[in-house]
Amino acid sequence: MNDLSSRPARSSLTADLVGLIRRKPVAPADLEAAALFTLDAVANSLAGHNSEPGRVLMDWWRARGVSNTAPEPARLAFLMGALCHILETDDLHRESVVHPGCVVVPAAWALAAPRGASGQAFLTAVLHGFEAATRVGMAVGPAHYRIWHNTATCGPFGSAMAGASLLGLSDEAAVHALGNAGSQSAGLWQFLETGAMTKHLHAGHAAEAGVNAAELAAFGFTGPPQILEGEKGFFRAACPDADPAAVLRTPDAPWQLVRTSIKPWPSCRHTHPTIDAAAELRRRLLADGIGLDAIETIEVSTYAAAIDVCDRPVVQSDYEAKFSLQHTAAAALSFPEVDFAAFGAAARQSCASLAARVRIETVDPWASAYPVHWGGKVRLRLANGTELEAERTDAKGDPEAPLGREEMVEKAAMLLRHGGIENPAPLIDAILGLAASPALPDLAFG
Structure with missing residues (x-):
């Protein structure tokens, strides 16, 4: 040498x-x-x-x-x-x-x-x-x-x-x-x-x-x-x-x-603040005895890079589902765990109706905080006019969490x-x- x-x-x-x-x-x-x-x-x-x-x-x-x-x-x-x-x-x-x-x-x-x-x-x-x-x-x-x-x-x-x-x-x-x-x-x-x-x-x-x-x-x-x-x-x-x-x-x-x-969770990291916030909302819905059919719209607030990579309203494979804010939000609201099965064909079919109700937007403070902080918010609007929301400054698994x-x-x-x-x-x-x-x-x- x-x-x-x-x-x-x-x-x-x-x-x-x-x-x-x-x-x-x-x-x-x-x-x-x-x-x-x-x-x-x-x-x-x-x-x-x-x-x-x-x-x-x-x-x-x-x-x-x-x-x-x-x-x-x-x-x-x-x-x-x-x-x-x-x-x-x-x-x-x-x-x-x-x-x-x-x-x-x-x-x-x-x-x-x-x-x-x-x-x-x-x-x-x-x-x-x-x-x-x-x-x-x-x-x-x-x-x-x-x-x-x-x-x-x-x-x-x-x-x-x-x-x-x-x-x-x-x-x-x-x-x-x-x-x-x-x-x-x-x-x-x-x-x-x-x-x-x-x-x-x-x-x-x-x-x-x-x-x-x-x-x-x-x-x-x-x-x-x-x-x-x-x-x-x-x-x-x-x-x-x-x-x-x-x-x-x-x-x-x-x-x-x-x-x-x-x-x-086994999905694109950009989806994780949404999964974490939506999972919290699932627990609150269950505690109040509210079913998923009561959800009229799901608003996901995030940063631009997440939308660039993960704006995918309709998914046709496990892989596409892992890069979909719409599917991951629906999966976190639907299932007790967002695991490998949450992206399979059966899960995609069962989440499709809920995913169709997801609207995504780029909003501060999440937009300007990225990439130092990867956060976001999920807001549910229910049929009776009630609004529920949960937000994350950082994703679970980050150094801060x-x-x-x-x-x-x-x-x-x-x-x-x-x-x-x-x-x-x-x-x-x-x-x-x-x-x-x-x-x-x-x-x-x-």
């Missing part, structure tokens, strides 16, 4: 980002948080098998004759990343609108496992990867998100940074890795028009791109240091209202991983059982104990 550390670095945002990340101290609590987020991502990957896109991915994986005992890291990162993003229950960082876990954890796992890296080295790489992906994501600006999928475009920076940590790359080599990862940034929202499986490809590619870029950098393969701010770089090409200063802003803030939200450790473990166990693991406790314990473990537990993707 070539030592790139002797080559003078050209001043760049990427070089400063690498320096910022590597100077941040890692406390035991940070490693514990990274283990919980790793558990969430791994559980999502293994649960993703049990889905139509997951079965297609596994058919593709087996057809390629990939060895399950020693798969090529970049390909394994692709598979784990794609599977992780299928069920819409993976994590989300609000300010960047990036799902870092489905990109960073697969990349780190694919590189760490075959090298026998320690659990602490792996968890440190996860912290580094989350930081890079989300700091770039916070800088892209809202206009980028209207066309580009931030997880796909910003994720490669995170997977490359995690790889740079695990491979022990010099600062200079890490800059080259991020430069080449950023040059592979891609991922458009057009798939929403038909509900195609492309979103899962986005996460897989972002994980794979960073692994390839980091491994190549270890051999001396160079990349553009000014990939972010250059005249022909990422911000100029795809971010009309970029905020480059956000990449390095508040360098002494806690790790961005602990600012990342965990999803309690976090899931407890036991809730996260229960969620992981549910996902792992959904993926066919009848006794998930040993794997859960192994992942939560990574900080003191000499190696990663085995995962089977055969």
